Amino acid sequence: MIYFYALIVxxxxxxxxxxxxxxxxxxxxxxxxxxxxxxxxEPFIVEGGCTLLDVLYEQKIFIPSACxxxxxxxxxxxxxxxxxxxxxxTETPYLSKSELADSTRLTCRIKVKxxxxxxxxxxxxxxxxxxxxxxxxxMVTHDTRQVVLKLIEPQEIDFRPGQYIQIxxxxxxxxxxxxxxxxxPPSSKDEVELVIRLIPNGLGSTYLHKxxxxxxxxxxxxxxxxxxxxxxxxxxxxxxxxxxxxxxxxIIRYICEVSPQRKCKLFYGxxxxxxxxxxxxxxxxxxxxxxxxxxxALSNPKHSSPWQGETGFIHESVANHVNGKGNRQAFLCGxxxxxxxxxxxxxxxxxPKESTFYDEF
Amino acid sequence: xxxxxxxxxxxxxLAAILTNNILLSKFLGMCSFIAIxxxxxxxxxxxxxxxxxxxxxxxxxYGIYYGVLVSDAPLCAADLTYLTFLVLIMVIxxxxxxxxxxxxxxxxxxxxKLGVFLPLITVNCAILGVNLLMIDPDRQFGLVQxxxxxxxxxxxxxxxxxxxxxxxxxxEYADVPKPLQGLGITLLITGLMAMAFMGFTGMVDI
Numbered sequence: 001m002i003y004f005y006a007l008i009v010x011x012x013x014x015x016x017x018x019x020x021x022x023x024x025x026x027x028x029x030x031x032x033x034x035x036x037x038x039x040x041x042e043p044f045i046v047e048g049g050c051t052l053l054d055v056l057y058e059q060k061i062f063i064p065s066a067c068x069x070x071x072x073x074x075x076x077x078x079x080x081x082x083x084x085x086x087x088x089x090t091e092t093p094y095l096s097k098s099e100l101a102d103s104t105r106l107t108c109r110i111k112v113k114x115x116x117x118x119x120x121x122x123x124x125x126x127x128x129x130x131x132x133x134x135x136x137x138x139m140v141t142h143d144t145r146q147v148v149l150k151l152i153e154p155q156e157i158d159f160r161p162g163q164y165i166q167i168x169x170x171x172x173x174x175x176x177x178x179x180x181x182x183x184x185p186p187s188s189k190d191e192v193e194l195v196i197r198l199i200p201n202g203l204g205s206t207y208l209h210k211x212x213x214x215x216x217x218x219x220x221x222x223x224x225x226x227x228x229x230x231x232x233x234x235x236x237x238x239x240x241x242x243x244x245x246x247x248x249x250x251i252i253r254y255i256c257e258v259s260p261q262r263k264c265k266l267f268y269g270x271x272x273x274x275x276x277x278x279x280x281x282x283x284x285x286x287x288x289x290x291x292x293x294x295x296x297a298l299s300n301p302k303h304s305s306p307w308q309g310e311t312g313f314i315h316e317s318v319a320n321h322v323n324g325k326g327n328r329q330a331f332l333c334g335x336x337x338x339x340x341x342x343x344x345x346x347x348x349x350x351x352p353k354e355s356t357f358y359d360e361f
Numbered sequence: 362x363x364x365x366x367x368x369x370x371x372x373x374x375l376a377a378i379l380t381n382n383i384l385l386s387k388f389l390g391m392c393s394f395i396a397i398x399x400x401x402x403x404x405x406x407x408x409x410x411x412x413x414x415x416x417x418x419x420x421x422x423y424g425i426y427y428g429v430l431v432s433d434a435p436l437c438a439a440d441l442t443y444l445t446f447l448v449l450i451m452v453i454x455x456x457x458x459x460x461x462x463x464x465x466x467x468x469x470x471x472x473x474k475l476g477v478f479l480p481l482i483t484v485n486c487a488i489l490g491v492n493l494l495m496i497d498p499d500r501q502f503g504l505v506q507x508x509x510x511x512x513x514x515x516x517x518x519x520x521x522x523x524x525x526x527x528x529x530x531x532x533e534y535a536d537v538p539k540p541l542q543g544l545g546i547t548l549l550i551t552g553l554m555a556m557a558f559m560g561f562t563g564m565v566d567i
Contacts, residue, residue, distance in 0.1 A: 005439040009429055013448060017455035024459055028466040089477070 034083075035115040039122075043115075052080075052110040052118075061120065062127040062220040064166065066179035066361075068203070069108040075179075076107035078124075083116035128154060129220050130165075132192070134211050140277045143198045144243065145209050146183075148191055149217055156189040161254040162226030162247040162331055162357070165192060168218040169207050178204025181333065181359070182222070183246035185253040192219075195246040195277075226331055226357045228254070234327040235263040237351065239342050241314060241334025242270060245278060247359065251331060252292070256285050263291040265321060269314025269338065272298060273305040295321055315341035322349045332358035370509045373502075377513025380562050383487050384521040385555040390487025394522050395547055397478065404526035405519070407478045412515030414460060415488050418453045419511030422492050423504055425452060449492045457483045487518050524554065 031048025036055065046055045053069050053076055056062075067073035074094030084105050087095070091106045110116075132149035140146045151157060159182060166177040184193035196208045211217060228236075228251060236255065238248040245268055255262050270276055282294045297310040297317045310317050315338065322328075328351050332339050339358050346356055383389050390411070397407045425448060432440035461479050465472045472479070482488065491514045494500070495507045502510060528550055537546050 002439045002441070005437055006441055006444055009437060009441055010444065010447065010451075013425070013451060017451065021455060021458055021462075024462050028462045 031113045034112050036112070037115075037117050038120055039125075046112060048112045048114070050112055051108055052084075052112055052116065053108040055112050056107065056120075060129065061125060062129065062166070063107045063120070063124055064127075064179070064223040065108055065177055066166070067108075068169070068176040068178065071106060071109050074106065077104050078107050078121075079103045079119040080105045080110060081117045081119065083114045084110045084118075085113070124223075127220055127223065128157075129218065130154060130157060132217050132219065134213050134215050134217060135191070137211065137213060140195065142274050144275075144277060145196050145198070147194045147196060147208055147211065148184075149194070149219070151190050151192070152216070157192065157222065158189065159186055159222035160224070160226060161186055161228055161251040162333075163222040163224035163250075164247070164359075165194075165219045165221030166223065167194075167204055167208065168220070169203050171203070176203065177220070178202075178207075179223070179361075180204070180208075181224075181244075181246035181250070183249040185250055185257060187254070187257055193249075195243055195249070197243040224359070226251075226359070229327070229329045229355070231327065232259045232262045234329050235265070235324075237265050237267070237318070237322055237328060237330040237346070239267045239314060239318060239330065239332045239334070239338075240269070241338040242275070244333030244335075244338075244359070244361070247331065247333050249278060249281075252282070252285060255292075256289055260289045261291055262289075264289070265293045265295065267295045267297070267314050267318050267321070269297050269299060269317070269334070271300045272302060273307050293321070313341065314338060315345045318342055319345045319348075322346070322351070325350070328352075328355060330356045332356065334361070336360045365503055365505055370505055373506050374509045374513040374516075376564075377510050378517040378520060379558065380564055381514075382517040382521060382558050383490055383514040384518050385551070385558045387490060388555075389490035390485050390518055391551075393478070393481060393485055394518075394525065394551075395544065398522050398525040398529055398547070401523065401526040401530060403478070404522045408515075408519030408522050410479055410482055411485055411487065412512070412519050414453070414457060414482050414485075415491050415515035415518075416508065416511045417460070418449075418456050418488060419492055419495055420504070420508055421456065422449050422452050423495060423502075423507045426496050445493070445496070450489060453488055453492065454483045487514065491515075521554065525550065 029049050033045045034048040035043040035045055037043035038061070044059065046058070051069060053063060053065060063078060064075040065073065066075050071090050077099070079102065081103050087100065087105065088109050091109050094106060095104055131152045133152060134147060135150040136148040138146055162181070164179050164181040166179050169176045169178055180194045180196060182192045183195050184191060194208070196205050198209050199205045226247065236251070238251055240248045248266060248268070252264065252266060255264055266282060276296060279296055286292045286294050295310060295317050297312055297314050298307055299311070299313050301307045301311050330346055330351050332342055339360050343356065343358065347353070377383070384391070384394055393407060398404050426445065428434055429436045430441045430445060430448060457480065464479070491511050495502050495510055525547070529547065532546060541549065
């Protein structure tokens with residue numbers, strides 16, 4: 001009998017608390033309709049209570065968010081002039097002093113509770129949602145897969161070399177996205193090629209390593225700050241680490257199509273011989289492009305490996321091979337330490353900061 | 362049965378703050394005490410939140426314990442005191458959720474000030490400690506004494522964490538030996554503070 005009472009007491013207490021919380025949630029978290037006005041245009045009305053990122057997504061406005069709204073990437077910056085509430089401690093690590101001063105906020109951290117006035121960069125308003133099918137997939141190293149997506153709706157995508165897209169990963173939340181750089185050149189408007197390294201238990205990479213040819217994949221894009229200087233006299237310095245080769249492939253294949261005589265240096269760093277990818281492809285491109293140099297460096301070559309090329313960290317290779325003066329533009333993509341070390345080297349080589357673009361992952 | 366006059370209740374309140382400081386005499390609530398005592402302002406916010414939750418859950422759990430769990434409870438005949446831990450922690454967790462919702466709705470300024478510390482209160486052992494100590498049969502607290510004890514314990518925790526935050530701010534300019542920097546010196550100071558608070562023991566005891 002005592003166990004029966006215990007059961008009754010525990011379940012009624014648990015149930016009571018749950019009902020209380022549900023009722024509280026129903027009434028307390030009900031913020032009613034809220035007006036959102038973007039870039040001084042006619043406001044639209046949404047139901048309050050969700051994050052601003054989700055609300056904008058429902059309105060087909062796709063703000064970049066590599067972490068999928070978890071507040072860990074700091075990509076979803078927009079300007080919120082009114083109704084965003086005070087800046088949260090979870091936002092401050094991603095916002096500089098000047099950004100804090102000009103009302104920049106992280107979209108994923110703001111809960112819509114009242115009317116909001118905000119400003120979104122016009123290029124974000126051009127971002128579209130695409131439906132596509134996997135038409136080819138192959139492993140390029142032991143843990144990296146190349147996937148080609150053929151667009152279904154819309155049928156074409158316009159992007160700059162070095163930009164990225166956000167793959168929608170099937171999950172219960174609508175905004176679970178993971179960002180991947182496009183590695184195909186902008187001339188292939190009906191296809192995008194991605195290079196995905198498998199991260200154990202990673203949401204996006206495990207999904208893209210499993211998708212089969214014929215399967216449908218949804219993504220939004222294009223995003224990204226990389227802006228290539230079209231002046232052929234400007235020398236290009238492309239530095240990639242690991243999967244950071246993807247945007248460099250896009251840039252170099254584009255250069256090969258439009259100005260094959262342009263001066264360009266590719267630096268690519270990986271740990272061991274088995275991580276090396278696309279070396280043959282770049283060597284073939286180098287045969288066609290007289291001013292294109294390819295530098296691959298292994299940071300941890302095994303003694304027995306037949307590797308004949310450079311060894312050491314990739315920023316050391318950059319320090320050895322980047323010389324001269326004139327206009328130069330640099331694109332960096334790779335792990336934060338690589339970016340940091342390479343930025344330092346480029347600064348010593350007098351490559352202007354405003355001509356250096358980087359993408360950390 | 363302890364004195365339930367105003368004077369008696371005041372003694373319990375004072376004793377809970379000083380002589381029986383929950384943190385410095387029983388070392389409960391140490392994790393957040395060490396983690397959040399780096400900055401005085403956040404320490405103050407956390408201390409206030411802990412005080413509030415300790416007070417309200419102790420009063421609520423007092424009602425549930427004597428109304429349902431004990432053998433001669435008016436609402437349930439069976440002796441269910443073996444469920445005490447489970448029931449107390451359930452009520453604390455549920456209540457913290459509710460408080461979080463209410464604060465978020467009605468005082469966003471306070472909500473943002475407390476930030477992530479508010480849900481963390483659920484796992485603060487000082488709160489469960491107070492909830493368990495109030496039902497200690499040796500004490501035989503009534504509702505008023507329980508409320509005073511819980512309020513005092515919360516305020517005692519607030520006092521201890523604010524003192525520590527102040528000391529740690531001064532420590533930044535002190536020449537602490539390298540192996541003791543950070544956690545080591547904090548634990549040493551906590552011990553010294555506990556000894557200092559033991560000086561109050563002669564005054565009153567509960």
